[in-house]
Amino acid sequence: MEKISILKKRRVMKGWGISLTYLGYSAIFWGYPFVWLVILTFSKWRYAGSPKFTGIDNILRVLSDELFWKTFLNTLNFMLYYIPMVLILSLLFAVALSKIKYMKSFIVLSFLVANISSGVAYSIIFSKLFAENGPLNQTLYKAFGVTVPWFTNPQFAMLSIAIIVVWKFIGYYGLILYAGVQAIPKSVYEAAELDGAGKLTRFFKITIPLINPSLVMVTVMAITLAFGIFTEPYMITGGGPMRSTLSPMMLMYTTAFQKLDPTYSATMSIFVALMSFTIVFVFRKLFEREVNFQ
Amino acid sequence: MTKKSNRNFDLFINIVLILLSVLWLYPYIWLTLSSFKPSNEIFTGFFPSRLTLDHYRFIFETAQSMERPFFKALLNSIFVSGTVTASVILTSCIISFALTKYEYKGGPFVINFIIFQMLLPGFMFTIPTYILIRNMGLLNSYSALILPSIMSGWGIFMISQSYKATPTDYIEAARIDGAKDIWIIFKIMMPLNKSTISIVGLFTFIGIWDNFMWPLIVMKDYQKMPLSVLLASFNHEYGAYVGPVLAGAVMQTIPMVIIFILFRKYFLQGISMSLK
Numbered sequence: 001m002e003k004i005s006i007l008k009k010r011r012v013m014k015g016w017g018i019s020l021t022y023l024g025y026s027a028i029f030w031g032y033p034f035v036w037l038v039i040l041t042f043s044k045w046r047y048a049g050s051p052k053f054t055g056i057d058n059i060l061r062v063l064s065d066e067l068f069w070k071t072f073l074n075t076l077n078f079m080l081y082y083i084p085m086v087l088i089l090s091l092l093f094a095v096a097l098s099k100i101k102y103m104k105s106f107i108v109l110s111f112l113v114a115n116i117s118s119g120v121a122y123s124i125i126f127s128k129l130f131a132e133n134g135p136l137n138q139t140l141y142k143a144f145g146v147t148v149p150w151f152t153n154p155q156f157a158m159l160s161i162a163i164i165v166v167w168k169f170i171g172y173y174g175l176i177l178y179a180g181v182q183a184i185p186k187s188v189y190e191a192a193e194l195d196g197a198g199k200l201t202r203f204f205k206i207t208i209p210l211i212n213p214s215l216v217m218v219t220v221m222a223i224t225l226a227f228g229i230f231t232e233p234y235m236i237t238g239g240g241p242m243r244s245t246l247s248p249m250m251l252m253y254t255t256a257f258q259k260l261d262p263t264y265s266a267t268m269s270i271f272v273a274l275m276s277f278t279i280v281f282v283f284r285k286l287f288e289r290e291v292n293f294q
Numbered sequence: 295m296t297k298k299s300n301r302n303f304d305l306f307i308n309i310v311l312i313l314l315s316v317l318w319l320y321p322y323i324w325l326t327l328s329s330f331k332p333s334n335e336i337f338t339g340f341f342p343s344r345l346t347l348d349h350y351r352f353i354f355e356t357a358q359s360m361e362r363p364f365f366k367a368l369l370n371s372i373f374v375s376g377t378v379t380a381s382v383i384l385t386s387c388i389i390s391f392a393l394t395k396y397e398y399k400g401g402p403f404v405i406n407f408i409i410f411q412m413l414l415p416g417f418m419f420t421i422p423t424y425i426l427i428r429n430m431g432l433l434n435s436y437s438a439l440i441l442p443s444i445m446s447g448w449g450i451f452m453i454s455q456s457y458k459a460t461p462t463d464y465i466e467a468a469r470i471d472g473a474k475d476i477w478i479i480f481k482i483m484m485p486l487n488k489s490t491i492s493i494v495g496l497f498t499f500i501g502i503w504d505n506f507m508w509p510l511i512v513m514k515d516y517q518k519m520p521l522s523v524l525l526a527s528f529n530h531e532y533g534a535y536v537g538p539v540l541a542g543a544v545m546q547t548i549p550m551v552i553i554f555i556l557f558r559k560y561f562l563q564g565i566s567m568s569l570k
């Protein structure tokens with residue numbers, strides 16, 4: 001009896017010891033930066049000397065900074081293209097995938113391999129494919145006699161970036177939705193068919209409501225992605241033309257490391273996080289439903 | 295009648311999806327073919343008239359003298375991603391064991407703390423972590439690329455979830471036989487939770503390999519740059535050398551594609567797991 005309690009005590013000690021390695025690591029690489037984040041938000045500092053307390057100056061500056069809000073509008077603009085495109089296409093992909101028989105794994109792998117493409121490399125590939133005289137414009141010219149200014153026109157530039165990100169994510173989101181579609185019991189469809197529900201009715205009244213959790217999850221992932229986008233605009237457009245593709249991450253990067261203003265940049269990062277949280281929260285409130293199969 | 299037209303429609307969808315898959319692969323095919331084409335053919339035809347290794351020779355030899363050591367960068371990427379992945383797997387497997395199988399109050403506490411950490415987006419920590427690395431005097435060193443990622447809250451969380459499902463009986467039996475905990479972790483827990491561990495390893499490796507913003511910020515030394523940043527800077531300054539840039543993009547992409555094909559089973563599991 002005594003031996004067991006000693007063993008138990010030893011295990012508790014060991015447990016804390018091992019936990020402490022993670023907690024210690026977190027204190028350095030998470031806690032320390034967290035404290036700095038708070039310090040930076042309320043002070044003025046340019047990497048030299050010690051930070052000077054300035055109260056809420058940074059916050060007021062963000063609120064009245066046109067360029068910052070421009071990047072926010074750019075993000076909304078991106079979401080306006082990206083989210084409908086990626087949701088509709090990956091939903092179609094998921095439904096189509098549940099109907100087919102041949103070469104299924106080839107199809108899944110082809111769409112998924114886009115998802116593991118490295119950000120820098122695929123930005124380079126698409127900047128060449130969509131170039132002024134690139135293969136895509138050449139094909140369009142041969143077929144219709146027109147070329148599209150994919151990256152040089154301010155509106156098209158954001159659309160082009162959205163298309164590229166859609167290419168990357170359809171396979172991933174599509175498979176998440178596919179798993180949702182697979183989980184719907186066949187009997188539900190059969191019952192509806194007996195009641196005379198057509199294909200479209202079944203899709204809108206059964207499939208869509210029943211995969212609500214997967215749809216919400218995919219949309220939340222897409223919103224989070226939109227606020228964190230950096231590599232694609234940095235590599236392809238550099239934020240242009242006319243700052244139409246400048247993303248919050250790019251503005252933070254240039255503010256902190258080219259204009260050497262880390263305090264302001266850190267304040268912006270908090271605003272970006274808050275806006276992303278707010279949009280996700282509102283979206284969930286509006287669209288999330290409890291789903292029960294039985 | 296309707297049954298038959300249904301079947302035809304499904305077959306039609308099947309063919310459309312197969313064609314779309316080829317379209318989805320097109321950027322990769324175009325990239326790979328173009329990196330072997332003579333420069334003047336990259337934008338003119340899909341199929342090369344002859345294959346050439348010029349672009350690869352350029353990035354491995356000529357770029358060396360332009361202070362853009364691509365081969366070194368490839369090794370750097372492998373070294374950094376490999377070290378981080380090994381460390382994340384090892385630490386997550388050991389820490390998760392303590393959190394889930396020692397039955398003490400700290401376990402749930404640490405897991406809740408990790409969930410809280412995961413709620414806050416990483417980009418809020420970019421600048422403060424840069425300041426930390428700078429204060430430690432580690433800018434432009436491999437440590438700057440490796441240290442901030444050697445332990446992963448997400449990895450511990452995933453593996454803990456998986457460990458919870460492993461029956462404690464196995465562990466008790468091994469303990470009665472006098473097995474040390476470290477032996478139990480390596481010989482019982484890791485083999486039993488192979489697929490979750492593979493997923494953590496894969497996503498970590500790919501995440502670090504693909505990471506761009508962080509190494510761009512902390513690494514200005516061309517000799518220690520990972521491939522992603524070196525390729526971006528080469529593309530920025532020598533973008534006119536389209537062939538070599540594409541050859542560099544192939545180098546950056548192919549290892550990921552190979553890993554993906556080898557571990558495709560775990561990727562698929564990882565995606566359906568993210569649902570729970």
